[in-house]
Amino acid sequence: MDETVAEYIRRTVLKIPRDEIKMMLQKWGFLSEAQLQTLNFHQMKDNISQEVVQLCEENSADIKQAAVLDIIYNHIYQNKRMWNVYQMKKSGDELEYFDITDFKKKFKGRLQSALKNVTITFKVYEDNAIWIRVAWGTPYKKPNQYKPSYVVYHFRTPYVFISASVLKSNMPLLCQALVVASNYHDICEMELRSHSLKSLKDIVFKRYSQNLQTYCTKPLPGWNVEPENADIRIIHENRSEKERIHRLNEEVFGSGPQPIIEFAQYRLETMFKSDPKMDVLDKKEPFRCLVRFSSPHLLESLKSLAPAGMADAPLSPLLTCIPHKARNYFKIRERKGLFPESFVSP
Amino acid sequence: ESVDPQQTALLLRKAWTLYSVTPLYRFRRARLREYARLLGACIAAEKQKGLAVEVGAEQDIKVALSSLADLRGSELDQAALLVQLSSRSQASSRNSEDKLVWSGWFCSVFGDDLSENMPEDFTSLPLFLSHGAESYTALVGSWFQKTFDCCFRRLAISPQNLSWMVAMWVGCELDRAASAVELVFSVPRLSHPLDISYAIHPEDAKALWDTVQKTPGEVTQEEVDVFMDCLYAHFHRHFKIHLSAAKLVKVSTAVASAHCDGIVKILHSQYLPGVLMLLTELAISQIQ
Numbered sequence: 027m028d029e030t031v032a033e034y035i036r037r038t039v040l041k042i043p044r045d046e047i048k049m050m051l052q053k054w055g056f057l058s059e060a061q062l063q064t065l066n067f068h069q070m071k072d073n074i075s076q077e078v079v080q081l082c083e084e085n086s087a088d089i090k091q092a093a094v095l096d097i098i099y100n101h102i103y104q105n106k107r108m109w110n111v112y113q114m115k116k117s118g119d120e121l122e123y124f125d126i127t128d129f130k131k132k133f134k135g136r137l138q139s140a141l142k143n144v145t146i147t148f149k150v151y152e153d154n155a156i157w158i159r160v161a162w163g164t165p166y167k168k169p170n171q172y173k174p175s176y177v178v179y180h181f182r183t184p185y186v187f188i189s190a191s192v193l194k195s196n197m198p199l200l201c202q203a204l205v206v207a208s209n210y211h212d213i214c215e216m217e218l219r220s221h222s223l224k225s226l227k228d229i230v231f232k233r234y235s236q237n238l239q240t241y242c243t244k245p246l247p248g249w250n251v252e253p254e255n256a257d258i259r260i261i262h263e264n265r266s267e268k269e270r271i272h273r274l275n276e277e278v279f280g281s282g283p284q285p286i287i288e289f290a291q292y293r294l295e296t297m298f299k300s301d302p303k304m305d306v307l308d309k310k311e312p313f314r315c316l317v318r319f320s321s322p323h324l325l326e327s328l329k330s331l332a333p334a335g336m337a338d339a340p341l342s343p344l345l346t347c348i349p350h351k352a353r354n355y356f357k358i359r360e361r362k363g364l365f366p367e368s369f370v371s372p
Numbered sequence: 373e374s375v376d377p378q379q380t381a382l383l384l385r386k387a388w389t390l391y392s393v394t395p396l397y398r399f400r401r402a403r404l405r406e407y408a409r410l411l412g413a414c415i416a417a418e419k420q421k422g423l424a425v426e427v428g429a430e431q432d433i434k435v436a437l438s439s440l441a442d443l444r445g446s447e448l449d450q451a452a453l454l455v456q457l458s459s460r461s462q463a464s465s466r467n468s469e470d471k472l473v474w475s476g477w478f479c480s481v482f483g484d485d486l487s488e489n490m491p492e493d494f495t496s497l498p499l500f501l502s503h504g505a506e507s508y509t510a511l512v513g514s515w516f517q518k519t520f521d522c523c524f525r526r527l528a529i530s531p532q533n534l535s536w537m538v539a540m541w542v543g544c545e546l547d548r549a550a551s552a553v554e555l556v557f558s559v560p561r562l563s564h565p566l567d568i569s570y571a572i573h574p575e576d577a578k579a580l581w582d583t584v585q586k587t588p589g590e591v592t593q594e595e596v597d598v599f600m601d602c603l604y605a606h607f608h609r610h611f612k613i614h615l616s617a618a619k620l621v622k623v624s625t626a627v628a629s630a631h632c633d634g635i636v637k638i639l640h641s642q643y644l645p646g647v648l649m650l651l652t653e654l655a656i657s658q659i660q
Contacts, residue, residue, distance in 0.1 A: 298580065298606055313580075313606060314573035316552070319566065327564040331613060334562060338612040345611060358610070 027083045034171050035082055035092050038099060039075035047074060050102070054095045057081050089171065093147035097159050100176055101151070104223045107176065107189040111218040111226055111352070112201070114184040114210035122209055124181045126150065133158070133207035140199055145169045155180050162196050175200060178223065184210065185230050187223060217355035225285035229349050234285050271332050274339040278346040284325035290354040292317045292344065297360050312360070325349070379440050380641045382454075382475065388501035389509070390527040390634040392655035393478060395486070395494040396520035401451075404437040407519070411435045414515050415457070415508075434458045434470060445482030445649055450497050452479035457508055474504030476512055481648035486656050498655040499648065500524060501636070527634040527655055531620035537630050537650065538623040539596040542574075542581045544643055550574035550626035555603070557618035568618065570607060574626060 042050055048067050051057055061081045067074060082091075100107065134146050143163025150156050158177040163169035173191040177200070180186075186204055190197055201213045220226050228234045298313035321327040328345050331337035340346070348354055412435040419433075436456045443452035454477045458470035478497035480487060487496040502509045513524045529537075542553055554571040584599045585591065604615045622631045628638045628647050638647050 292610070294610065296610070298576075298602070299609065300602055300605065309576075309579060313576050315576075315606070316569075316571040317607070317611075318569040318571075320569075321564050321566045323564040324566070327559075327562050327566040330562045330564070331559070331566075334559075336559060336614055336617045338614075340612075342610060342612040 027087055028089070030168075030171075031087060031089050031092050032079050032083065034089070035087065035095065036075045036079050037172075038092065038096055039078050040071055042099060044071050044074070046102075047071075047078075050095070050098055051078070053098050056085065056087065056091050056095070061085075089145055090147065093145055093159055093161070093171070093174075094149060096171075096174070097147060097149045097157050097176075100159075101149070101157060105221050107223075108219060108221055109178075109187045109189050109223050109226055111216040111230060112186045112188060112204075112213050113216055113230075114186060114205060114208060115212040115214070116184070116209075117211045124208075126156065126181070129156070129181070129207045131207075133203050136203040136206045137199065141165075141196075143167060143169050145171065145174075153180070154182050160196075160200065162191065177204065179204065179208070180227070180231075181208070183231070185227075186213070187226060217353035219354060220287040222286040222288075225287055228285040229287075229352050232350075234280065234282060234349055268333070271339040275329055275332055275341075278340045278343075279325070279329045284323070284329065285349055287324050287348070287354055288322065289318060289320040290324060290345070290348055291319075291356070293357045295357065295359050319345075376440075376442055377641070379443070380644060383477075383644065384638055384641060386503045387635055387637045388503050390529075390636060390651060390655070391500040391502070391513075391524045392498055392527050392658040393500045393516075394498075394523045394659055395490060395496045396516070396522050398493050399495040399520050401439060404439070408435045408437045410519070411437075411455075411512065411515050415511055418511055432460055433473070434460065440477070440479075443477075443479055443481075443648075445480070445645065445652075446484065448484050448487050449480040449482065450487070450495055452477055453497060455512060457504070457512075474502070474508040474512075476500060476502040476504075476509065479648060479652070481645055481652045483652045483656055485653075486659065495520075498659055499527075499652045500655075525658060527651075527658055529630055529632050529634055529654065531632065533654060534620050534623045534630060534632060535600050536591070536593075536596050537628070538625060539581060539599045540591055540646070540650070541623075541625040541627040541643070542577045542599075543585060543591075544625075544627050544640075544646075546626055546640070551624070553577040554622075554624040555620060556622040556624075557615055558621045559618045568613075568615070570603070570615070572603070 039047060044067065048062065048065070051062055051065075052059075057078075061084075065074065065077055065081070130148055137144050137146060137160065141163065142165060145159075145161035145163075147159040148156060149159075156179050158179065159174050160177070161169035161171045161174040170191075175191045175196065176189045178187040188197075188200070190200075205211065205213050216230075218226060218229065292315075294315040294317060295312040297311075298309065319328070325348065328337075328341060332339035332341060344356065344358065412433065415433050415435065434457070436454075436458065438454045438456075440452040440454055444450065455475065456472060457474040459473050460470050478500050480497050480499065483496060483498050486498055490496050502512075516522060517524060538553065538555060551574065552571040553574055554569060557568040557570065559566040559568070580602060581599055584595050584602070586595065600616075607613065607615050620632070623629065627640045627643045628636060630636045636647070636651065638644055
């Protein structure tokens, strides 16, 4: 077995948390059940990985098999990577039957004709997603197995999720290969990025709960009650205000769980407007700002701002539009004309 | 007055942790070398005790104390005092250079409020800045506390003071291209914490400040409030969020940046005295 393959397998196993190693090796299926029985999973990870490498040596593993183990690891730990969303475009409306063998052949062919040194691995999962791992080399160097790109293509949709390696120069070639292999004619990057692959899918496949079309006049079940022993009149006022905020919040955010994204970025090129009495800046040029929101769960965080008294309800559409516009990067310019208060987002 | 550029190079572009220090009792400028020796011995003794301070504890720590004569505001101020800890690897002691592992300095820039009525035996250097491992800071701090009967306290910076800083620094004239003016807010008490970074093009921020500030060279609380309200209003117009209700935790400009935990980075030598004056004032109010 090649030394570099052995080292790669050793390092891949080291990444896996100790009590998950057995499960992942089973999923991998490259080592037989009998071989797995010989492994002692209670020793130090260093030793476990050495033993795994020895077994792989017995089976003469090559880089192709090692790459499959890597895909399995990254499929389970997909949230460790940052994913970008791309949308492919067809010229016509034809619904073509998706042939997986044909796709693989064309994809491989396109990449290998452009780049001799490249490792391409496929794995199909039950949710109609094909995972592709590409390790990139140059005409003179073997592929770098430690910086691969991952592509997740849901083949009944025009959407592709890519976690690029650091070597961004390979992106155009990767995109080209996808378009050619899938019989589309173009691909473009959406302004949508997150660590949560599932949430990105929820957003583009519209699998999160949409805004309610009508609103309810009484609070939904499970709504909090006010503290006891408080003035009845104050309670009532607060309650109707709280209900109003809650209702408006539900209208714009929907009542179900929000997709998980970690940040949203707005490049503002709008005019600065102020109370004329304040006698401040009155330039004719935009007040240039870059605003970035971040949170482990941004949409839930934004949803909780109005009830916490930190924001007006309903929250600005610039924020609430994130899921249905399927983007978290925005450039906002002033809309010229009748309503200078509204904004344009290209 | 300008400070020696070599000295300022030591002070710029480093993240300094801030402390207020009560006056030092019986501190003598003439005895710096002796103090350095004593502090060095103290550190060596701690190492012997097995309180490992750094990885690579085989290295000898050399202590140097020096006065930065130009680093002060007025004649009433004491000259700044610089403490540097360097290590020389024992392995290659022949011609290797000392590596600076920790530095800290005491200073007073227009600290008249405190130094004015200072009794004779006391030296007023209310602001202390440290850079390097926390363990060294603790060692140096406790030696000074024992030797000069003074007291160190971390200096936090309130949102109000951060606002003051950003308004002042936005207004500074700069000869080269400035970096963005950034304000960082935190909303911790939500179900999921939220951080907001609000960065403004430096020219636009300065243009706004210039229309708010009425008298050049003077800054009033009212002007700072108006400036911040303008920024909050612009933000609210777009996002309907009341930034004023969030916690301002950090401000950054091309002149300097400051974090509410009392960490400051000074980027521009021309404004070093101005920044230090502000920080001296903060230190003094914490002492009093």
